[in-house]
Amino acid sequence: MRTHYVADTWLDDSRLAKDLAQTDSIPWSEAYSDYVFGGAWKSCMLWARGGSAGDGVVTNYDHDRPAAFTEFADQLPYLRELIESVADLDRLNFVRLAKVQNSVIIPHRDLLELSELADETRNAHRMHIPLATNEDCFFNEGDTVYRMRKGEVWFLDASEIHSVAVLSSEERVHLMFDFVDVPSTKSLITVEGAGPEAGIPADRTVKRPPLTDADRAGLMRLADVLTVETVNEIFSIVIKKHFRYDGGENFVWGTMIDIARAAADPAALPHVEELRRHYTLERSAR
Incomplete structure (x- = not known):
């Protein structure tokens, strides 16, 4: 599944703000911060194999157990409802709340370390929903730099080399969904207005001057x-x-x-x- 914008999903700003404030009392993992220059990549697991919040490293979970909401999700009722409303829970493997600021992420491919896992437990499709972002937050794939806007739903082809920049002291906060790739009659997501894989829209692409x-x-x-x-x-x-x-x-x-x-x-x-x-x-x- 290539990187593409899917649709917008409505966010209740009041309830979202309450949940995000509640995350200040949750211990955030800094797993994968070795990918980051400038600061830390912080995450907390809301849905995971075995329902354990764990340490944030996806290979450290018990992949023989079914996925379920974690204790952190139980403290964040709005985000839990949002996850239930947009995703096929039968194929949902992990959901992380991730935040970063004043940092860039090394160009990398994801999923490389998961090749030994069985198809029914291996992350295969990744989805993002930005919850807090700004004009100085960027993604890139290949030579294309683009922005994901608040409330947008995106699928990201994490097997392609990609990178992130948050060139602001304002925190960028995303929900990251990982799905397994197994046959199903249902869609991975239940977002109204979702269309075909049309790629990265031109109005999300950042036009950069050529390097001199x-x-x-x-x-x-x-x-x-x-x-x-x-x-x-x-x-x-x-x-x-x-x-x-x-x-x-x-x-x-x-x-x-x-x-x-x-x-x-x-x-x-x-x-x-x-x-x-x-x-x-x-x-x-x-």
Whole structure:
């Protein structure tokens, strides 16, 4: 299933605000924060295998047990109702409430570490519903940068290399749904107005100016300060540049490899190449 906008779903702002305020008393997991430069990727599990909130790492749940609402969902009645109203619970595997601010996420593929799981328990389709966002929150797939707006329902092809930028101190909060891929006569979602897979609408796509030769030269000068110890900071700069300027396909990883190849630290290039393998090609379950 390719990345595409599905439809809008109505949100009750008053009840939503009450639930989001309630999450301040819930312990958030920082699992997967190694994907993030700048801050933490925080999540709390609302629906999971065995109904356990767990530690947020999807491979650490008992996949032999049926999925159910967690204790956190029981504290958030509106979000629980929203989940029940939009998703096919029979194929729903996980639902996480996720928030991030002032951060960028490394270009990566998801699902790589789940290949050993059976089809009936393996995440196969991912859906997002933004609950709080702003104009400085971006997604990208390939060379396309786009925005998801509050209350919109999106399917994300997490098997494609994608990234996220939240270039604001305002928290971006999303509901993330993971479904299994098993035969069913029902739709994965029950959202009124859902249409065919039409891709990313043009009015959600961010039109970025082309990256200039001077910009590229400036990025290459980062080789002077790139070491294994500074790779995260350099990565953050390159990713932010990607979300503001169009450098072409595979810009982030290609640029990082070029910078690492020119760096004086001989460990820099093998380190960046290993990061690329881990995040985009092959990853073991933790």
